[in-house]
Amino acid sequence: MISRAGGAETEFKSDNLTESMDNVRNVVIMGSGCAGHTAALYTARANLVPLVIEGHEPGGQLSLTTLVENFPGFPEGIQGPELIANMRRQAERFGAEYKLAHVTGADLKADPFTLHLGKEVVRTRTLIISSGASARWLGLANEQALIGHGVSSCATCDGFFFSGKEIVVVGGGDSAMEEALFLTRFATKVTVIHRRDQFRASKIMLDRAQKHEKVEFLTNTVVEDVYDASKKEVTALKLRDLRNGKNWEFPTSAMFLGIGHIPNAKVFADQLDTDQDGYLKTTNYVFTKVPGVYACGDVQDRRYRQAITAAGSGCMAALEVEKFLEDQGH
Secondary structure, three states, rough: OOOOEEEEEEEEEEEOEEEEHHHEEEEEOOOHHHHHHHHHHHHHOOOOOOOEEEEOOOOHHHHOOOOOOOOOOOOOEEEHHHHHHHHHHHHHHHOEEEEEOOOOOEEEOOOOOOEEEOOOOEEEEEEEOOOOEEEOOOOOOOOOHEHHHHHHHOHHHHHHOOOOEEEEEOOOOHHHHHHHHHHHHOOOOEEEOOOOOOOOOOHHHHHHHOOOOEEEEEOOOOEEEEOOOHHHHOOOOEEEEOOOOOEEEEEEEOEEEEOEEOOHHHHHHHOOOOOOOOOOOOOOOEEEOOEEEEOOHHHOOOOOOOHHHHHHHHHHHHHHHHHHHOOHHH
């Protein structure tokens, strides 16, 4: 454990690792998507020398996106990985440090906080959790190869690219209905594919989708594969009717998944408040219930899930960290 006697710095031991309080970071940022990079930029410019733990998916969901056309400042659009790389370079320019690792354990009860990166231990006075949320995928043979080429988990991000085409949404909850209804702005037809004949969606959302002239439904049906990886575009889906086992190919230009996201916050489940789906609960935008611990981006935002809103919340968290450390005399 960590102790402070009369305000004096002491040494502590953990996992056979001895450190002094001089090695405690001012701020650690968990996650390297838009929220994490923005938080890194602001805390670096405040001379806090942030350490960014990149996580399982460096760059976050934007690293899987091809053309980003709705991030301000890029009138011709920009590739998702390029935008992420630019953000990182900008933060590094001001002194942000990056580490390719992920947090496997944490203790937010002691001061300073302790993070376990496998066998390595990092201690910090403040923590910004910007670990994002991972899209749920179907696990199809060609699915990953076609992400960004017709396979998407974000209608708001990618719907525009399929204007005038027929597309598919997979799912049976509110997320799927919202995706389908949004996509009717661009597509000529949206087919909702669901493995059951009953839906988890709320009655109002289901009614809206069922009444929309552009939305059709295929129930008791599952997607077994998506084509065509060799062409780097979606041309059709391999479907199976669960009632009779029949397989057939269903032509389409895109497959949008409306089966939800998994917030990357399990490591904090017993220490921070979460909602029923595991998203971190915050007050005043980015405050968790633990002083000095802030959450931003998709790990706590289940509503908007946009690059620009994630970046904005990363800025908020960074400004709060700066104020917190100043108030603590650091």
